[in-house]
Amino acid sequence: MKDDRMPSVEANELRREFKAKGAPVVALDGVSLRVGQGEVFGVLGPNGAGKTTMIRILSTLLLPTGGWAKVMGFDVEHEPEKVRRVINMASGAEKAGYDFISAKRNLWFFSQLYGIPNDKAERKISELSELLGLTKYLDRKFYALSTGYRQRATIARAFINDPKVVFLDEPTIGLDVMTARSIREFLLGEARRNGRTIIVASHNMAEVDAICDRVAIVDRGKILAEGTPEELKRSLGAPALVLEVSPPQAAFEMLAKVPGVKGFTSSTEEERGLTTVEAVVEDDAAARGAEEAIRKEGFKIVASWRKQATLEEVFVALVGQGFKEREGEDVA
Amino acid sequence: MTSLRPILASAWMGIQHDIAWTTPALSVSLRAVAPFASAMTVSIIYWFGTTNGAGLFVPAGLAFVLIGSTLYAHVASYAWVPTVAIAEGKNLSVFPHIYITSRSTAFYTAGRLLSAFVISAITSLAALAVAYYVLGSFFGTQIPIVVNPWSALLLAAALVVNIPGALGLGYLLGAYSLYASKFEWSLPGYVAGLLMVFSGALFPTTILPWPISVAAYYLPFTQFITAARGALLPSSSTGYASAMGLCLAGGVCLLALGLFVYFAAEKKARKDGVIDRRLA
């Protein structure tokens, strides 16, 4: 997407280390990116990939230990006050708010921290509540709201100051399908109608695929690939191979030795007595090779088919493992 | 953009937090109980010690202790509010969102402190008034506290002049709360205790050994209590002006120090990534 205007977010070799017993932990390892104005930009990766660290640096909560980043042309390290005038953020995991006052008063309070006059704040609260389906619940105390409505209120707060750039960290985590869809529709509307740049950090591939103009796939502090969701999926070449294998099996190391198999992930359903394996393959020959390797080990392939690539398969192709395996490895 | 809005909104939030959990009249009355009881305790110690020990019970001495004990409680109760506001903000996950606003957290903590000042002033003065009558009744004596428009004005001026010092102390405590994630809830106990010993609240600072007595004498809180006594006690009125001057000068210095430490802590917290760290 060519955009000659100043980028809304720019980072160059951004790096962040945290002190730890032993060697320091590198949360971001030389990340560079450029996001245009009005884009919805996704940062996709497993837990611990560095998504939240990136958001924290760009929203001025955290200083980088190397490199630089700018938001709307202002340096996040040296001009944080100027950055804060044009941004806002929300985190899905937190549902931040004062429990002892209503949702409306929470929104009003934050509007005042941005110096918004009362009449303008009232209009903005009304408008955002309407768009997010929050109007009926505005006068309820924050603690009395259900998870979904607390999250809507949190999202509303992130737009109360008409920010040019909004950072959202897992905005729909833990929400039901309908609420998550409402929030995504709202975010798309804000980007398209009002030209806001929205940076979404998530490990929800469907969400990122649905709303993002461009996506950066991150792992272990680095950007592995960047592009539109379609570009990234097309980069795999052949559609993925899906196999249902019996009896259930935890590991399929034999696939790693098959030429043309770029990576794979698996999940077991004990009730059905099957393991489902998804392998990212270069071509049809690699797909046949993968099936033969599994049969050679004495497993039965109950069903097999090819499917349209997902962003996780892009990740698997880049790293050799799925999100689940990657997070399990990091924990171990 | 006006800076007044964040301060006023934060003050409003402080009032919601402190007294809006029940009817304002009830919550303010309940908040007056602690300073009243504290003043009674200290005054009774004075009475008991002088009537059973080698000293002499003097109504002016009782007044000295009564005024000091209510006003040290006033300072102790509102100076630590920035600590509470920051710790509560981290607990509720709102603190990082306040931090990234244009005016950031310094205005927020100032607003919270100012609302606490107003509430504390009302409750402390109410406690002083009630303790005055109760003690007079218990001990069958007239406590020589002067209350007229002039003394009320002088006392009000002393309360206001003490704000910079309290704000400075609040920022110093807040700096700890900003960076740390434990023990901040225990700071108010230390603040109250230190003020009890070193602010001339219960006894003259000259009782303390040198050079501690000198340091204690020049604390803005000591001068505030001296000025308050100057306003309310006929025997102490000559020291009022100098006490006000020292209180203001000391308070401004403490405020400057507090702000310096607070912003340094904020910068370090941002560097170390603890602004949005939850409490331990």
Add this chain to the structure above:
Amino acid sequence: MVARALVRLWSIFGEPLWVVVNMGFPVLSSLAMAILYFSIGAISYVGFAVLGGVMISFWGNVLWSMASQFNWDKQEGLFEIYLTSPASITAILVGMSVGGIIATVPSAIIVVAIGWAIFHPVVSASWGGVAVTFGLTLASLYAMGMALSSLYLAYGRQAESLNEVLQEPVSMLSGLYFPSLGSASPFPLALQAVASLIPLTIGMDALRKTLFYDNNIGQVAPDLVVLAVMAVVLLYLSKFALKWLEHMGRRDGTIAVRIR
């Protein structure tokens, strides 16, 4: 019970700085009151201030780490886990009490050590009487904390305000730093009668008699009997109140409601 006591001890002794943190107000308030007695020529009563500092450590622990603990546990989602486990709530409370007493002892020792080092208070003690009186005072005080914890469960974030309302008035009425009962008390008889309902009042009076006036166990026996009865009654009351509140909470759906 043992598990809950251990949790408390691990949290305190696993972070030794907690001892320094917890001793702040007791040491400083004790110091302030002792200096006040000293400054008015009542040096013989400095020991009252030191004793008051010791007991305020335990009273503060009762209020902040016992009475309001369940309310905080409710906010963190732990209380519903206690309720749905087979463990008795009373056993959990007793465990908290035991852990709280042990965890507060270091602060109390430091108050005594500092008070002794600076003021050398004169004592004339019947140490057997002191030990028994101290033990029964703590038992009844913590039983009161257990009874209060049920009250706090009903009040949510108002619990903090309740602590403020209770802490200083109880300190005053119970005579932490001066006699609140008898001819030396400044309180009218009616108020002394009300103060006598607080275990700490009886305990402080008996402790002063055994520590400073060489009263033996026999001489403070009436006080000891009252303390023992209070401990039993308050323990029973806490059990009943918690059961009732559990029933109300389950009926009204408020057990898991968290208002931060």
